[in-house]
Amino acid sequence: MSFPGHQDAGRLPAAFTATGSSSFTEFVGAHAPHLLPSRRPLPPGGALEAPHGTTIVALTFDGGVVMAGDRRATMGNLIANRDMEKVYGADDYSAVGIAGTAGIAIELVKLFQVELEHYEKIEGALLSLEGKANRLATMIRSNLGLAMQGLAVVPLFAGFDLDTTVGRIFSYDVTGGCYEEHDHHSVGSGSLFARGALKKLWRPGMASADAVSIAVEALYDAADDDSATGGPDLGRRIWPTVAVIDTDGLRFLDDDALAGVVEQIVAGRRGNPGGAR
Amino acid sequence: MTMPFYVSPEQLMKDRADYARKGIARGRSVVVLGYDGGIAFVAENPSRALHKVSEIYDRIAFAAVGKYNEFENLRVAGVRYADLRGYSYDRGDVTARGLANAYAQTLGTVFTQESKPYEVEIVVAEVGTDADSDQIYRLTYDGSVADEHGFVAMGGTAEPIVAGLQERWQPGMTLSAALRLAVELLAQDPSGGAPRTLGANQLEVAVIDRNRPRRTFRRVTGPLLEALLSSEDPTTGVPAEDGPQG
Numbered sequence: 156m157s158f159p160g161h162q163d164a165g166r167l168p169a170a171f172t173a174t175g176s177s178s179f180t181e182f183v184g185a186h187a188p189h190l191l192p193s194r195r196p197l198p199p200g201g202a203l204e205a206p207h208g209t210t211i212v213a214l215t216f217d218g219g220v221v222m223a224g225d226r227r228a229t230m231g232n233l234i235a236n237r238d239m240e241k242v243y244g245a246d247d248y249s250a251v252g253i254a255g256t257a258g259i260a261i262e263l264v265k266l267f268q269v270e271l272e273h274y275e276k277i278e279g280a281l282l283s284l285e286g287k288a289n290r291l292a293t294m295i296r297s298n299l300g301l302a303m304q305g306l307a308v309v310p311l312f313a314g315f316d317l318d319t320t321v322g323r324i325f326s327y328d329v330t331g332g333c334y335e336e337h338d339h340h341s342v343g344s345g346s347l348f349a350r351g352a353l354k355k356l357w358r359p360g361m362a363s364a365d366a367v368s369i370a371v372e373a374l375y376d377a378a379d380d381d382s383a384t385g386g387p388d389l390g391r392r393i394w395p396t397v398a399v400i401d402t403d404g405l406r407f408l409d410d411d412a413l414a415g416v417v418e419q420i421v422a423g424r425r426g427n428p429g430g431a432r
Numbered sequence: 433m434t435m436p437f438y439v440s441p442e443q444l445m446k447d448r449a450d451y452a453r454k455g456i457a458r459g460r461s462v463v464v465l466g467y468d469g470g471i472a473f474v475a476e477n478p479s480r481a482l483h484k485v486s487e488i489y490d491r492i493a494f495a496a497v498g499k500y501n502e503f504e505n506l507r508v509a510g511v512r513y514a515d516l517r518g519y520s521y522d523r524g525d526v527t528a529r530g531l532a533n534a535y536a537q538t539l540g541t542v543f544t545q546e547s548k549p550y551e552v553e554i555v556v557a558e559v560g561t562d563a564d565s566d567q568i569y570r571l572t573y574d575g576s577v578a579d580e581h582g583f584v585a586m587g588g589t590a591e592p593i594v595a596g597l598q599e600r601w602q603p604g605m606t607l608s609a610a611l612r613l614a615v616e617l618l619a620q621d622p623s624g625g626a627p628r629t630l631g632a633n634q635l636e637v638a639v640i641d642r643n644r645p646r647r648t649f650r651r652v653t654g655p656l657l658e659a660l661l662s663s664e665d666p667t668t669g670v671p672a673e674d675g676p677q678g
Contacts, residue, residue, distance in 0.1 A: 165533065165534065165536075165537030166534075166537045166538045166540075166541045167509050167513060167534050167535075167537070167538045170512075171508075171509035171512045171513060172505050172506070172508075172509045172538070174505075179512075179515055179516075179519075182512055182516075183516065183519070186516075187516065187520070190516075190519065190520055265519065266519070269515050269518070269519050272515070272647075273511065273512075273515050276486070276487050276488070276511045276515075277508055277511055279481070279483060279486075
């Protein structure tokens, strides 16, 4: 690899052996800043048009949290991608969903994943859930320059708190403000509609299966009224991405499990377009 | 003006090597050995927090003997190297061979150019899709690299352990059999006395398990380690899935 400061042929550069923090972002920022999305110089001029990701929902259930996202990416009035993933595992006990400029968001998620794993390997311990949420806030904050140019990223973070054994949800604003949400939340262009559905359907003490079907229901409502949010695509069999996080850690539901949930909701709406209530 | 004494390069290198070897010989040994499902690391280490064996990347692990602050420094550098490489290229582009080369260059430069050599000996191992594609590299204080097959023992009293492994290690052993062999060899007294007894709480054991997806590194502790070390218990390997974590 050739990186700045790489003088002794083959020898690990001094930055690698320097005593430093256990943050990967700080290490990369000092050693190879061109690899960070927030450190790249921006061309002058107006906003770029780039694919956008849209609706993410998250809701808690008894002993965990579910996060789900639709699969559509739009660029202006076009559908840029039909099967994009917007919900990612951040580590074994948390997930991050992204709304906003897809390219920057995916890069940010990748960096966040490495950040958490790097900390875990260096320190030999997991970060607390608040620690993870705050690391993500720092990364969003450093993206403000890009956000001002129209390349904004607004994530939704959810995880299982190993100390209190409950699922928790954190939302962000474009300046890096981090807010803990209670019970449920949604981000993205269809979030207004999804949030209404979540508010009406969420109940305390639900099982994870109920939470999964409410998440899919809320995404259906978002897709119903927001052109940038994709509904379930029965023809191509493209279902929303659904992550469940509980005491056993994070897992994504597979297509077969989701097909049943989605088909039931679609069938339930036949002749009843308002859906569950 | 003081005149520097002349020291021949041979003498200088010999002195440095002797110095490093003495430092390494003070510590307890680490055994790295292949088993049917991956590569196991066994160290005598009563500390729960200061590790001799660590995860570097998805399929790569690190084990070391010698001076803690020096090998810890190399471990952190290795994690940074691997994470940076995986982040800027792809996770599949991080290899034990690349890491071993970087370590070898670093150890070699320190050995010849700095005021004192690192008193460390390290192993970088990568688990492959089958036992033939496993890689185990052993690096010494002067930057020499050896590509080992099947097993390595390093540390102060490594010779009798290596002799025991040569005689008794076989490819395709179960994890339980491999661990019991390693612990028995670690417990023997090099001066010929009665062997010590090493319990699960005096050992640091980890595996890189070829059957796990993505991050294959896993520490083996507590009841699972006791079950694997016991000759009566039928447990022979690590479970494929982690149970609920407390």
